[in-house]
Amino acid sequence: MKKDILEIIKEGIKSVDPLxxxxxxxxxxxxxxxxxxxxxxxxEFENVYIVGAGKASAKMAFAMESILGDKKFEGIVITKxxxxxxxxxxxxxxxxxxxxxxxxxxxxxxxxxxxxxxxENDLVIVLISGGGSSLLVLPKQGxxxxxxxxxxxxxxxxxxxxxxxxxxxxxxxQIKGGFLAKKAxxxxxVSLILSDVLGDPIDAIASxxxxxxxxxxxxxxxxxxxxxxxxKVPKSIITSFKKGETPKPKDKIFKRVSNFVIGNNKMxxxxxxxxxxxxxxxxxxxxxxxxxxxxxxxxxLASIAKEIYYSDHPLKKPAAVISGGETTVTIRGNGRGGxxxxxxxxxxxxxxxxxxxxxxxxxxxxxxMTDAAGAIVDxxxxxxxxxxxxxxxxxxxxxxxxxFFKAIDSLVYxxxxxxxxxxxxVILVK
Amino acid sequence: MKKDILEIIKEGIKSVDPLxxxxxxxxxxxxxxxxxxxxxxxxEFENVYIVGAGKASAKMAFAMESILGDKKFEGIVITKxxxxxxxxxxxxxxxxxxxxxxxxxxxxxxxxxxxxxxxENDLVIVLISGGGSSLLVLPKQGxxxxxxxxxxxxxxxxxxxxxxxxxxxxxxxQIKGGFLAKKAxxxxxVSLILSDVLGDPIDAIASxxxxxxxxxxxxxxxxxxxxxxxxKVPKSIITSFKKGETPKPKDKIFKRVSNFVIGNNKMxxxxxxxxxxxxxxxxxxxxxxxxxxxxxxxxxLASIAKEIYYSDHPLKKPAAVISGGETTVTIRGNGRGGxxxxxxxxxxxxxxxxxxxxxxxxxxxxxxMTDAAGAIVDxxxxxxxxxxxxxxxxxxxxxxxxxFFKAIDSLVYxxxxxxxxxxxxVILVK
Numbered sequence: 001m002k003k004d005i006l007e008i009i010k011e012g013i014k015s016v017d018p019l020x021x022x023x024x025x026x027x028x029x030x031x032x033x034x035x036x037x038x039x040x041x042x043x044e045f046e047n048v049y050i051v052g053a054g055k056a057s058a059k060m061a062f063a064m065e066s067i068l069g070d071k072k073f074e075g076i077v078i079t080k081x082x083x084x085x086x087x088x089x090x091x092x093x094x095x096x097x098x099x100x101x102x103x104x105x106x107x108x109x110x111x112x113x114x115x116x117x118x119x120e121n122d123l124v125i126v127l128i129s130g131g132g133s134s135l136l137v138l139p140k141q142g143x144x145x146x147x148x149x150x151x152x153x154x155x156x157x158x159x160x161x162x163x164x165x166x167x168x169x170x171x172x173x174q175i176k177g178g179f180l181a182k183k184a185x186x187x188x189x190v191s192l193i194l195s196d197v198l199g200d201p202i203d204a205i206a207s208x209x210x211x212x213x214x215x216x217x218x219x220x221x222x223x224x225x226x227x228x229x230x231x232k233v234p235k236s237i238i239t240s241f242k243k244g245e246t247p248k249p250k251d252k253i254f255k256r257v258s259n260f261v262i263g264n265n266k267m268x269x270x271x272x273x274x275x276x277x278x279x280x281x282x283x284x285x286x287x288x289x290x291x292x293x294x295x296x297x298x299x300x301l302a303s304i305a306k307e308i309y310y311s312d313h314p315l316k317k318p319a320a321v322i323s324g325g326e327t328t329v330t331i332r333g334n335g336r337g338g339x340x341x342x343x344x345x346x347x348x349x350x351x352x353x354x355x356x357x358x359x360x361x362x363x364x365x366x367x368x369m370t371d372a373a374g375a376i377v378d379x380x381x382x383x384x385x386x387x388x389x390x391x392x393x394x395x396x397x398x399x400x401x402x403x404f405f406k407a408i409d410s411l412v413y414x415x416x417x418x419x420x421x422x423x424x425x426v427i428l429v430k
Numbered sequence: 431m432k433k434d435i436l437e438i439i440k441e442g443i444k445s446v447d448p449l450x451x452x453x454x455x456x457x458x459x460x461x462x463x464x465x466x467x468x469x470x471x472x473x474e475f476e477n478v479y480i481v482g483a484g485k486a487s488a489k490m491a492f493a494m495e496s497i498l499g500d501k502k503f504e505g506i507v508i509t510k511x512x513x514x515x516x517x518x519x520x521x522x523x524x525x526x527x528x529x530x531x532x533x534x535x536x537x538x539x540x541x542x543x544x545x546x547x548x549x550e551n552d553l554v555i556v557l558i559s560g561g562g563s564s565l566l567v568l569p570k571q572g573x574x575x576x577x578x579x580x581x582x583x584x585x586x587x588x589x590x591x592x593x594x595x596x597x598x599x600x601x602x603x604q605i606k607g608g609f610l611a612k613k614a615x616x617x618x619x620v621s622l623i624l625s626d627v628l629g630d631p632i633d634a635i636a637s638x639x640x641x642x643x644x645x646x647x648x649x650x651x652x653x654x655x656x657x658x659x660x661x662k663v664p665k666s667i668i669t670s671f672k673k674g675e676t677p678k679p680k681d682k683i684f685k686r687v688s689n690f691v692i693g694n695n696k697m698x699x700x701x702x703x704x705x706x707x708x709x710x711x712x713x714x715x716x717x718x719x720x721x722x723x724x725x726x727x728x729x730x731l732a733s734i735a736k737e738i739y740y741s742d743h744p745l746k747k748p749a750a751v752i753s754g755g756e757t758t759v760t761i762r763g764n765g766r767g768g769x770x771x772x773x774x775x776x777x778x779x780x781x782x783x784x785x786x787x788x789x790x791x792x793x794x795x796x797x798x799m800t801d802a803a804g805a806i807v808d809x810x811x812x813x814x815x816x817x818x819x820x821x822x823x824x825x826x827x828x829x830x831x832x833x834f835f836k837a838i839d840s841l842v843y844x845x846x847x848x849x850x851x852x853x854x855x856v857i858l859v860k
Contacts, residue, residue: 198733199740266741285743289733291780296726303628303719303755310629311696313715314744325733350721 001357001428002376006412008275008320008426013363013414015271016421018056018129021194021263022063028071033123035190036260042071045123045188050075050090051111051180052127053136054206055364056194058085058092059418060127064192065090076114077127078107078135083416099152100137105145108138108175115180118187126180126189130196130364130420132206133166138174140240147234148172158227166207171220172240173207178247178254180209185253195264196364196420198289198325202259212254213246264288265324265421268363272424276320281428283320290325290425294339295396297327298346298358301427305347305356308429321427329368335400338368340423341375341411345401348377349392355379357428361412364420370402372411374423384408431787431858432806436842438705438750438856443793443844445701446851448486448559451624451693452493458501465620466690472501475553475618480505480520481541481610483566484559484636485794486624488515488522489848491557494622495520506544507557508537508565513846529582530567535575538568538605545610548617556610556619560626560794560850562636563596568604570670577664578602588657596637601650602670603637608677608684610639615683625694626794626850628719628755632689642684643676694718695754695851698793702854706750711858713750720755720855724769725826727757728776728788731857735777735786738859751857759798765830768798770853771805771841775831778807779822785809787858791842794850800832802841804853814838 014020026035033040042048050064050073057077062085064075075090080097095104118124139148151172155165170177181189191210193202203211220241224230230238247253266288273283286304290297301323308319315321327339337345340360347358361367361374382392385408395404405411444450456465463470472478480494480503487507492515494505505520510527525534548554569578581602585595600607611619621640623632633641650671654660660668677683696718703713716734720727731753738749745751757769767775770790777788791797791804812822815838825834835841 199736285737287733287737287743288741289736290730291733292726292729293723296722297730299722300720300727300730303717303721306629306719307715307717311718313717 001378001430004279005357005359005376005426005428007279008272009359009361009424011275012268012272012424013417013419016263016268016363016419018059018194018419019063022060022067022192025192025260025262026067028067038190038258040123040190045121046119047122048073048125049114049118049122050125050127051114052077054129054132054194055080055083055097055420056129056418057127058083058087060129060192060194061087061090061092064125064127076107076110078104080131080135083418085418095135097131097134099149100134100145102145104135104137108136112138112175112183115183118184120186122187124184124187124189126191126210128191128206128209129194130205132209133169133176136175136206136209140172140174140243143172143236143240147236151233151237154229154232158229160223160227163204164223166204167215168220168223170207170213170215170246171217172237176207176209177213178208178211181257182247182253186256189257191257191259193259193261194420195261196422198291200261200264202261210257210259212249212251214249217241217245263421268421268424269322269324272426273322276322281318281320282315283322284315286321286323288324290323290327292327294327294329294342295346298343299350301358301425302347302350305351305358305427305429306354309354309356317429319429323425324423326422329399331399333398333400335395335398335403336370337399337401338362338370340367341372341401341405342396342399343425344375344377345392345396345404348381351379352382353379355430358425359412360423360425362423363417365414365417372402373414374412375401375405375410376412377410381408381410431808431860434709435787435789435806435856435858437709438702439789439791439854441705442698442702442854443847443849446693446698446793446849448489448624448849449493452490452497452622455622455690455692456497458497468620468688470553470620475551476549477552478503478555479544479548479552480555480557481544482507482557484562484624485510485513485527485850486559486848487557488513488517490559490622490624491517491520491522494555494557506537506540508534510561510565513848515848525565527561527564529579530564530575532575534565534567538566542568542605542613545613548614550616552617554614554617554619556621556640558621558636558639559624560635562639563599563606566605566636566639570602570604570673573602573666573670577666581663581667584659584662588659590653590657593634594653596634597645598650598653600637600643600645600676601647602667606637606639607643608638608641611687612677612683616686619687621687621689623689623691624850625691626852628721630691630694632691640687640689642679642681647671647675693851698851698854699752699754702856703752706752711748711750712745713752714745716751716753718754720753720757722757724757724759724772725776728773729780731788731855732777732780735781735788735857735859736784739784739786747859749859753855754853756852759829761829763828763830765825765828765833766800767829767831768792768800770797771802771831771835772826772829773855774805774807775822775826775834778811781809782812783809785860788855789842790853790855792853793847795844795847802832803844804842805831805835805840806842807840811838811840
């Protein structure tokens with residue numbers, strides 16, 4: 001089953017490769033660039049600019065280059081270190097993720113310079129993918145990178161959810177929350193988005209650089225108040241709020257902006273499901289909205305696996321249940337790991353001795369601050385670990401799933417995949 | 431949908447009524463008592479004794495009385511306060527649950543007196559249901575009820591799981607962990623079990639009074655060591671370990687013992703599923719093994735509902751997903767609530783504004799230390815609560831789901847149901 005499960009996951013990741021996603025949604029017919037249902041006659045545009053940011057942006061840029069061929073265009077995208085992909089004309093800048101660095105700022109400034117050259121009869125193609133939020137970074141004037149990082153740290157550690165974090169982030173940025181679209185105005189803007197956020201809300205993916213921002217400065221202040229951060233964040237943050245609102249839905253700039261989601265978790269799950277079917281499993285696509293504390297989600301997935309094992313419900317064996325989404329980990333220990341590894345470690349305890357195999361993998365090829373993409377377990381995992389003197393519960397309590405799986409050789413490695421549509425979980429039961 | 435969901439849950443609970451469960455598994459043909467596949471010729475037994483304990487024991491006793499009619503038998507069962515059901519001949523004793531009291535001890539002593547009268551040519555019918563562990567209580571000699579309660583409290587608060595807690599409990603008891611069967615020896619013993627433990631392990635339900643105990647004194651000591659309780663528990667606990675082991679699988683007494691599970695969560699779910707089908711829903715029996723932190727399980731169930739809502743996966747709308755099991759609540763606040771109420775409160779936050787309805791109910795009619803059996807939510811719940819100034823997250827953080835649902839009239843009340851097969855969750859999506 002381990003071989004099958006890895007093949008099923010690989011197929012899922014392959015199906016959301018930026019090259020495939022862009023080729024599915026974009027084509028050039030003579031001089032007409034057709035993006036989903038929309039047609040852009042390149043003869044009507046003087047210049048075509050391509051900008052973007054995210055873990056997939058280099059390969060997205062490569063894909064756009066391939067489609068545009070010898071048409072006239074230029075561009076700059078920012079990607080995470082080690083996520084390079086060779087392009088011909090579009091400049092790829094590497095920067096730090098998840099904690100932003102000066103390279104991100106330099107790259108963002110270059111993108112803004114390019115956008116400011118864009119005129120009414122120009123076309124700006126924006127390539128957005130997960131990770132873009134830390135790569136596309138330019139705090140409002142008066143806020144230093146250190147101050148922005150300190151604010152991020154406070155927000156991430158106070159218990160605020162990602163929506164709340166982003167509400168503040170958007171209001172201290174010159175590029176997030178629709179500001180990229182504003183810089184490009186009055187040019188025509190088309191944004192191609194690879195979604196790493198559940199339900200694909202375009203104002204949330206990479207903090208929505210080309211999306212109207214439904215949140216306000218008052219919302220941002222309320223978040224700071226709720227978590228007692230108003231006195232703790234650097235003063236420049238509060239001052240910057242006076243510099244004005246993010247672009248709102250009724251803003252005229254959005255009349256010239258089209259946002260298209262070209263790849264998401266659901267597409268990956270559907271491809272994984274098909275592969276599992278080909279391999280002879282009865283399949284169920286459970287949900288692409290999975291969220292919650294990773295180790296608790298692991299228990300629930302294990303409980304579904306157990307019902308199949310014992311009673312062929314909700315699926316007859318051999319069965320494959322495919323799910324995806326983004327779980328969270330509340331750090332209580334000081335070990336190493338990621339949400340995927342923690343999820344399956346918890347599941348392993350529940351499926352002990354049963355003919356069940358579970359894997360969870362980050363489609364971007366990384367899980368937490370580790371070099372693995374995830375891990376894979378089955379009914380023998382706990383037995384094998386015990387023989388080596390490893391107590392699963394202790395490793396789980398210490399958030400040290402990486403060390404656990406490293407010792408028993410159950411990590412899944414993919415390397416950077418140049419895509420990013422959250423996580424995939426696969427359960428196989430025989 | 432609220433009307434439908436309550437009907438679906440009611441049908442599930444009805445199907446595991448002790449009367450129905452016993453009538454499905456037990457019948458009398460002339461003088462032959464047929465229990466599942468086993469036949470007991472009453473002419474060969476001099477006396478028939480009926481004993482038992484649990485939330486369903488009074489109604490189980492009533493059911494056995496109805497079957498035995500005018501045959502000769504006598505008996506005693508212990509049930510929880512307010513869980514009485516009128517019997518003709520079998521004496522029903524009420525005692526405290528979940529914290530044991532002197533009435534439980536008195537009742538248990540009476541049951542033991544009865545069992546000690548049982549001879550080789552007698553038949554002992556044991557009626558076991560959830561809750562039996564605190565009702566059937568007699569600590570080993572030298573341990574007072576207060577000392578036993580103190581030990582229970584330490585075990586329940588140290589973070590040990592229920593298996594670990596029961597490992598210790600069995601080894602300080604005169605009745606749990608197979609000791610009831612030993613007291614009945616050399617009589618023939620048949621145990622009818624209504625399961626409230628996931629997967630129906632007979633050594634765990636009501637701490638397995640008629641089941642061989644797979645755990646040992648060494649295991650019990652190891653649990654105390656693991657949670658640093660060896661010095662904290664009363665000295666009498668440690669001393670009592672020297673009084674000998676619980677009955678083990680090879681013990682000759684079990685040659686005359688048969689254990690039958692006559693009702694469980696799965697049966698209730700299957701009946702709920704059928705009812706949902708009758709009401710026109712596409713149905714899925716997800717799992718009867720659901721466990722994990724209640725509010726996290728609520729998120730996962732909501733994520734499944736959302737996928738159905740947005741994409742008709744894994745089921746086409748109108749859809750009903752039925753699940754069951756036993757979640758846990760880690761107490762962090764000081765409010766009131768139960769695992770079912772906490773589960774759906776967490777789910778409510780996730781399904782805001784969507785045409786989804788979720789309920790979770792304890793089949794015994796109680797949820798935590800409240801008078802409600804559970805609660806019911808839909809896409810409007812959060813809106814209605816906000817209008818009344820209630821912040822769902824605050825109530826969740828304070829483990830105060832009961833006050834939340836009380837204020838918006840969304841509690842589910844059934845009163846004591848005289849049965850107990852854990853919890854049922856139903857998701858409806860339109």
